[in-house]
Amino acid sequence: MTKYYISDLSKVGLPAASTDDSNHNTFDVIVVGGGTAGCALAARLSEDPSISVLLLEAGGSGTSLLFSRIPSAYSKLFKNPKHVFQFYTEPQTDAQNEKKFWPRALFRPKAKMLGGCSAINAQMAQYGAPGDFDEWAKIIGDDAWNWANFSGSFKKFEKYTASTSYPDVDISVKGSSGPVEVGYNSYYSESSKDFVESCVKKGIPMNHDFNTTKGPNGVNRISMWSSCLALSGTDSNSVRPFTVTYINKDVSRVSTESAYLTPDVLARSNLKVVINASVTKVLFHKSGDGETKAVGVEFAKDRNGKVWRAKANEEVVLCGGAIHSPQVSYPIKLTVNRSPFNTLQLLLLSGVGASAHLKEHKIPVVHDLPGVGQNLVDHPVVDFWFKDKSKLAPSFMVPSGPMDLVKTIKWVALYLLKNGAGILGTNWGEAASFVRSDDPQLFPRDEYPIQVAKDSTSGPTSPDLEIFITTLAYKKHGAWTWGFPTFSIHACLLRPLSRGAVTLKSDSPWEHPAMDPKYLTDRDDVARLVKGGRFCLNLARTEPISSRIDHTDAEGLDGNTYLKSDEELEKIVRDRVQTLYHPTSTCRMAPLAEGGVVDSHLRVYGIKGLRVCDASIFPEIVSGHTAGASIAVGEKGADILKADLRPNK
Numbered sequence: 001m002t003k004y005y006i007s008d009l010s011k012v013g014l015p016a017a018s019t020d021d022s023n024h025n026t027f028d029v030i031v032v033g034g035g036t037a038g039c040a041l042a043a044r045l046s047e048d049p050s051i052s053v054l055l056l057e058a059g060g061s062g063t064s065l066l067f068s069r070i071p072s073a074y075s076k077l078f079k080n081p082k083h084v085f086q087f088y089t090e091p092q093t094d095a096q097n098e099k100k101f102w103p104r105a106l107f108r109p110k111a112k113m114l115g116g117c118s119a120i121n122a123q124m125a126q127y128g129a130p131g132d133f134d135e136w137a138k139i140i141g142d143d144a145w146n147w148a149n150f151s152g153s154f155k156k157f158e159k160y161t162a163s164t165s166y167p168d169v170d171i172s173v174k175g176s177s178g179p180v181e182v183g184y185n186s187y188y189s190e191s192s193k194d195f196v197e198s199c200v201k202k203g204i205p206m207n208h209d210f211n212t213t214k215g216p217n218g219v220n221r222i223s224m225w226s227s228c229l230a231l232s233g234t235d236s237n238s239v240r241p242f243t244v245t246y247i248n249k250d251v252s253r254v255s256t257e258s259a260y261l262t263p264d265v266l267a268r269s270n271l272k273v274v275i276n277a278s279v280t281k282v283l284f285h286k287s288g289d290g291e292t293k294a295v296g297v298e299f300a301k302d303r304n305g306k307v308w309r310a311k312a313n314e315e316v317v318l319c320g321g322a323i324h325s326p327q328v329s330y331p332i333k334l335t336v337n338r339s340p341f342n343t344l345q346l347l348l349l350s351g352v353g354a355s356a357h358l359k360e361h362k363i364p365v366v367h368d369l370p371g372v373g374q375n376l377v378d379h380p381v382v383d384f385w386f387k388d389k390s391k392l393a394p395s396f397m398v399p400s401g402p403m404d405l406v407k408t409i410k411w412v413a414l415y416l417l418k419n420g421a422g423i424l425g426t427n428w429g430e431a432a433s434f435v436r437s438d439d440p441q442l443f444p445r446d447e448y449p450i451q452v453a454k455d456s457t458s459g460p461t462s463p464d465l466e467i468f469i470t471t472l473a474y475k476k477h478g479a480w481t482w483g484f485p486t487f488s489i490h491a492c493l494l495r496p497l498s499r500g501a502v503t504l505k506s507d508s509p510w511e512h513p514a515m516d517p518k519y520l521t522d523r524d525d526v527a528r529l530v531k532g533g534r535f536c537l538n539l540a541r542t543e544p545i546s547s548r549i550d551h552t553d554a555e556g557l558d559g560n561t562y563l564k565s566d567e568e569l570e571k572i573v574r575d576r577v578q579t580l581y582h583p584t585s586t587c588r589m590a591p592l593a594e595g596g597v598v599d600s601h602l603r604v605y606g607i608k609g610l611r612v613c614d615a616s617i618f619p620e621i622v623s624g625h626t627a628g629a630s631i632a633v634g635e636k637g638a639d640i641l642k643a644d645l646r647p648n649k
């Protein structure tokens, strides 16, 4: 695929300082960031041959990387700065004041490649709850974003192929002709099967498809939308995984690069996809009547590379993700020249954001927009580790000696030669359940005495906790494991109330911004995670998974942690809390008066020709995994732009 991409920046840009006014660097729309949403947006927009599109991506191709394609191997990329941005959060004062990494040291999963995080994520295709999107529509005051309407964008990207193995999935509600294949991974571990059976025993009803409109199903004793992705029966021979993943028939990851940037799309004369092109600035033009318009961007290969510029006739769309989109918006140059690309005198380093913050970094203010970078929210997760009595856990995948490497090579060969066969086909997060922490059946007061003050869900049928299993227990985001079989059960807080921010550390686009998610600053977040943690521990003592676990309290594992008090559990929560890699909402789609950055057409308030289209626009974080909604935002963004730019088509 790499052959279709442009890596010579002079092919689409002019030197930043040049006074050349030729048009080879002029496009109708410039998309900044070829990630999860960006690839979808650029591909859909360029379906209209009258719209010329330039897509600038900081990294290279994700599909060319074997570790991205093999479902289980993505974490092997985390250490490579060429493919993954290396971020740290600010110290988290409510999480034992530890420096929490986002991604953490030696382990940095914020993708820098085409496909973005869809190229390195765990592929779990659960999109959130219908109530989330009804809440979005209410916040922004536009029904186009409610579930009834926005669900069309999910269906549009989806390609689900019906299978007799999954007769309970209602295929009439699934997309069947979109570019993004969703299906089932080839590998499903024994521990995940046991997890699902134990969830059912605990009272979580089965849910054969997380992504439908239906609310609590059947005799469901819990009030939630998505209950448990589960098995078709309790007989383990009939167990089937129900975790839908972004996967194709060859058991290869489906990213938005592989799905949308196909050879026929890349052959379009009105689409240019450029790799290794980091946008360093958005360029603005201020007209005589005081209107500020985005008119182009500057970009470079790296910090020391030559700086180029391209012109946008109509729109610049930021798709850099929830960390980079606000960062790119901050340090922008304002051209006050009336013909910006004739003499292009970039007179003022300027910015869009809170004026006080911009002034702190001596960045003159283009537009005072206090919401930029604010409202950072992420899903915090706490892991519980168990020793698996079986010999099945794939500990060799975090090699501790030559024998492990030999095993890995054997499995890679099997995967490559036998159509994705074997354990490398696991996406790690094979099974999950979604629950409400206020469900009295699942969380009876005598077992779960800790008090939660506020309902943070998006509606009565939406969950606030996810309980999921990974086939291997690990620390350091997968870089370390015990030298014997293990697995983890995790409690993830789906609707945190704590809010943080992305702010600048300097005016340099090459310096990472400060990310402060402020984990656990809201007391309810701690209480919910204590409840979720205790649920994980109780689940671990429920058959059949209980029999799989060595319950001695050895080697820092959690076989006996259920004996701990809530106070002790709270300490564990604060010690272990980590990111589930779902930052959102830093350029929120919300009314200006409520800290919004974009309106319902994704237009940045107060600036013409500048939009944002990625997970940063989520008005609130979804109660689930964030890739699906990011792709759907890309789809919807394209529909909106096409209609706004070519209203008569």
Ligand SMILES: Cc1cc2nc3c(=O)[nH]c(=O)nc-3n(C[C@H](O)[C@H](O)[C@H](O)COP(=O)(O)OP(=O)(O)OC[C@H]3O[C@@H](n4cnc5c(N)ncnc54)[C@H](O)[C@@H]3O)c2cc1C
Pocket (backbone or CB within 6 Å): 032, 033, 034, 035, 036, 037, 038, 056, 057, 058, 059, 109, 110, 111, 112, 113, 114, 115, 116, 117, 118, 120, 121, 122, 123, 124, 125, 126, 277, 278, 279, 280, 319, 320, 321, 322, 324, 325, 328, 429, 580, 581, 582, 583, 614, 615, 616, 625, 626, 627, 628, 630
């Ligand atoms: C390890 C991991 C596991 C995850 N697991 C799941 C999961 O199982 N299921 C799920 O639904 N979600 C999962 N997620 C979350 C999900 O993948 C993300 O929320 C989603 O992909 C974000 O999409 P985005 O378009 O907002 O940003 P991204 O996909 O991050 O795209 C941003 C793109 O912009 C580029 N870029 C940034 N700055 C610039 C610049 N200045 N110039 C040019 N290009 C730039 C980046 O290189 C990147 O390609 C996971 C994420 C990670 C990291």
